[in-house]
Amino acid sequence: MDGGDRRDEIVEEMCRASVEWWNTFRCVEWIVNLTNKIRRRRKSSTCMIGIEKDATLEYMIHITKLGQTFLELLSEALGLKPDHPSLMDCGKVCSLVCHYYLACLESELTLGNSQHLDPAFLTLLLTKQIGGLQVLHQNQWIDVEPIEGGLIINVGDFLQIVSNGKFKSVDHRVVSNRVGPRMSITLFS
Numbered sequence: 001m002d003g004g005d006r007r008d009e010i011v012e013e014m015c016r017a018s019v020e021w022w023n024t025f026r027c028v029e030w031i032v033n034l035t036n037k038i039r040r041r042r043k044s045s046t047c048m049i050g051i052e053k054d055a056t057l058e059y060m061i062h063i064t065k066l067g068q069t070f071l072e073l074l075s076e077a078l079g080l081k082p083d084h085p086s087l088m089d090c091g092k093v094c095s096l097v098c099h100y101y102l103a104c105l106e107s108e109l110t111l112g113n114s115q116h117l118d119p120a121f122l123t124l125l126l127t128k129q130i131g132g133l134q135v136l137h138q139n140q141w142i143d144v145e146p147i148e149g150g151l152i153i154n155v156g157d158f159l160q161i162v163s164n165g166k167f168k169s170v171d172h173r174v175v176s177n178r179v180g181p182r183m184s185i186t187l188f189s
């Protein structure tokens with residue numbers, strides 16, 4: 001993803017998102033292509049506690065690149081050059097976190113993940129089918145529906161700082177579900 005023909009349009013949408021205080025983005029179809037590519041190479045991978053090590057490493061490489069492309073687009077949305085160093089140095093260090101939320105019969109009594117902001121530039125979140133993520137927008141919790149084969153990208157604290165508050169760190173939480181388990185893989189970049 002580099003925005004291709006739609007690059008200008010995407011940058012404009014990002015500007016609008018910051019003005020309207022939506023700091024959650026959806027990146028569709030990216031995962032479908034990547035999963036197919038990784039699957040073709042699966043045979044050579046080594047299993048580590050049920051997680052395929054090679055596939056995980058390959059996923060990290062691609063998603064880190066995607067995070068950097070996203071930062072380029074955000075730079076442009078801030079009126080900077082896409083390779084502006086202050087933003088390009090961000091996103092070089094990242095960590096991958098996997099969450100496993102059990103189904104909960106009394107889901108109204110608890111949360112999967114309580115209200116918080118992410119201490120990162122961007123959070124790139126992969127989750128399938130089961131919802132639960134909510135973002136706080138104008139004092140209301142809004143459901144962020146998972147997109148099959150897509151990613152949810154949230155602005156974190158550091159991006160809020162380097163953008164002088166133009167992009168806002170997303171206040172979010174994960175509610176519990178009666179169905180499950182729900183899994184998510186988060187890259188903090």
Ligand SMILES: O=C(O)CCC(=O)C(=O)O
Pocket residue numbers: 097099113118125127132133172173174183184186
């Ligand atoms: O599991 C999710 O959907 C969100 C996880 C999250 O907010 C986090 O890892 O910081």
Ligand SMILES: [Fe+2]
Pocket residue numbers: 116117118123172
């Ligand atoms: Fe988070």
